[in-house]
Amino acid sequence: MNVEELNDPVLNISIFVLFVGVTLFVVIRASRNNKTASDYYAAGRSFTGPQNGAAIAGDYLSAASFLGIVGAIAVNGYDGFLYSIGFxxxxxxxxxLVAELMRNTGKFTMADVLSFRLRQRPVRLAAAITTLAVTFFYLLAQMAGAGGLVALLLGINDRIGTGIVVTVVGAxxxxxxxxxxxxxxxxxxxxKAVLLIAGAAVMTVWVLALHGFDLSALLDKAVQSAGTEEILAPGKQYGANPLNFVSLGLALILGTAGLPHVLMRFYTVPTAKEARRSVVWAIxxxxxxxxxxxxxxxxxxxxxxxxxILGSAGGVNSAAPLLAxxxxxPILLGIISAVAFATILAVVAGLTITAAASFAHDIYANVVKRGEADPQMEVKVGRRTVVVIGAVAILGxxxxxxxxxxxxxxxxxxxAASANLPTIVYSLFWRRFTTRxxxxxxxGGLGSALILIVFSPVFSGAETSVFRGVDFSWFPLDNPGIVSIPLGFLLGFVGSLIPQRTAEDPALAAEMDVRSLTGHGAEKATSH
Structure with missing residues (x-):
């Protein structure tokens, strides 16, 4: 298949510009009621469970889901589908574990829950730092998807052109x-969730129709095209080191409950019941x-x-657009690419507002201003943070x-699973958990995860590393989860056993238990 001959860059960009125009119109209309911090960070808690469920799906089904997983299955077969199962x-x-309980005890951010019965400043500062770290890595993935997608659409295959594309997406x-x-x-x-699921459904039915709606016939054709049956069996990607698969699985399964931008979505609904409904819809x-x-x-x-796929501009991430x-x-490619771009824009917007809320609400309002910040100034700080985060995401x-x-x-x-989840679980379920x-x-969870990532084949020592031609790796696994997640739980346990000068207030622990489990007082959702 000659991609260059079939591709129509003008049509692709026209469809993309049309989508951006429509969504910008929606954003401007929605912004008319942004008057308070609650409006800006939590949408005034005005969305229903089904609406928020669709938004969670839109937030969660990122470039990794559409571009990355389809590409991983296309290249690695069964092992690529493990991402879908884990997610x-x-x-x-x-x-x-978290949806209803978080909604009952929080206000805008994950740190509201973690600091409910613990000391405000150290916990909020730590939570904000872990939130920014998770957000940064997630943003890197979306930007990589954006660059690969437009490289395919416009036939750009050099770093300067791709860099310009990433800059436009960031802006x-x-x-x-x-x-x-x-x-x-x-x-x-x-x-975006409606468009992405509808687009994927159309392509799925189309592929099955070409093979007589017989999945076995499709798999036979895939084996014939690949020239090997390895794509149907486990082990093509992770067979050489099964620990890599275990580490990946732990990260995927436990990470979602610690993702700050997903947790923040639970605060956009009016009640805990709607938070629970939204998760069911999302599932x-x-x-x-x-x-x-x-x-x-x-x-x-x-x-x-x-x-x-591997030889095209965009590489492994171009499988879904090339299939379209x-x-x-060109028409279906343009539509699907616009949907994929919508996916990236929606997810990066959700990530960015989460990071901005964490910095403005947790660090500025509650650490720097000690809870005495003017709400309007807090929103201004959040907006300035958006610009900084956008610039960092573009460079990364x-x-x-x-x-x-x-x-x-x-x-x-x-x-997220190493730094956030242990603290969330302990805060919600263990009364003896302390600020230390x-x-x-x-x-500890954040530091260990980052150190193991930096000294793994992700950064050096392999053909697919970020830094090629050098080798300073000593950790053999691509994902640190198998070490850093248990370490995060262990450090939280050990730290809570070490005596500290100021004991935690047992009354606050009891109040958090009641509020998280019953919802009593959740509408006030103020931190102490």
Whole structure:
């Protein structure tokens, strides 16, 4: 298949510009009611469970889900589908452990929950730092997806052109968040979720129709195209080192319940019941989509071919767009690419507002101003933070071009599971948990995850490393989860056993128990 001959850059960009125009109109309309911090950070808690469920799906089904997983299945077969399984199973833990309890005890950010019965300043500062770290790695993945996608659309295959593309995406992201806040971002995520699932459904039915709606026939064609049956069996990617798979699985399954931008979505609904409903809706929508990725991944192998995918501009992340080009020509490619771009813009907007809220609400308002900040000034600080985060994300996104986006997101999940999840679980379920335990857990989990990532094959020592031609790696696994997640839990436990000068207030622990489990007092949701 000659991609250059079939591709139509003018049509692709026209469809993309049309989508950006429509979503910007929606964002501007939604921003009219952004008057308070609650409006800007939590959309005035005005969304219903089904609406928020669609927005969660829109937030969660990122470039990793559409571009990365389809590419991973197309190149690595069964092992690539493990990403879909891990991402979906993770929602069971999020539903059972955190959704309703977080909504009952928080206000805007994850730190509201963690600092409810612990000392404000050290816990909020640590939570804000871990939030910014997770957000940064997640943003890197989205920027890598954006660069790869537009490289394919425009036939750009050099770092300068891709860098310009990443800069444009970053600028749009900043504009969306500055103008629309959480309300505008939420509506973009809902629109994007509907378009992404609908687009994936159309392509899935199309691929199955070409093979007589016989999944076995599709898999046979994929094996024939790949020239090996390895793509149907486990082990093609992780067979050489099964610990790599275990580490990845731990990160994917436990990471979701610690992702700050997902947790923040629970505060956009009016009640804990709606928070629970929104997660149930999200699980259905996300589950249906991940079933589509199996057909799309093997469809890309059968109809496009792994070598064509790897050799194209955009590399492994171009499997889904190339499949669209093969099925419906330039028009379908333009539509699917616009949807993929919508995916990236919606997710980066959600990530950015989460990071901005964490800095403005946790560090500025509650650490620097000790809870006495003017709400309007807090929102201004949040907006300035958006610009800084956007600039950092652009620079990082340029550096990671060519990396598989699903793989990059898995690193963000590992950091979330190592630094955030232990503290969340202990705060909600263990009365003897202390401020020292929270600080040990967050900084220890974050530090260990980052150190192991830097000294792993992700950064050096392999052909796919960020820094090629050098080798300073000593940690053999691509994902640090198998070490850093248990370490985060252990440090939280040990830190809580060490005596501290100021004991925690048992009355606050009891109040948190009651509020988290019953919802009593949740509407005030003020921290102490």
């Amino acid at each position: 979906l199973v993770a929602w069971i833990i999020a539903l059972l 749009l992201m900043i504009l969306y968040v500055l103008v629309g806040g959480m309300k505008g971002t939420t509506w973009v995520q809902i629109i 259905w929508l996300i589950g249906i989509f991940y079933l589509f990725t199996l057909v799309l991944g093997y469809g890309a192998v059968a109809l496009v071919g792994s070598e064509t 080009l093969q099925l419906g020509g 996104g340029i550096a990671v071009q060519g990396q598989n986006v699903a793989f990059l997101v898995a690193l963000a999940f590992a950091i 335990g929270a600080v040990f857990s967050m900084y």
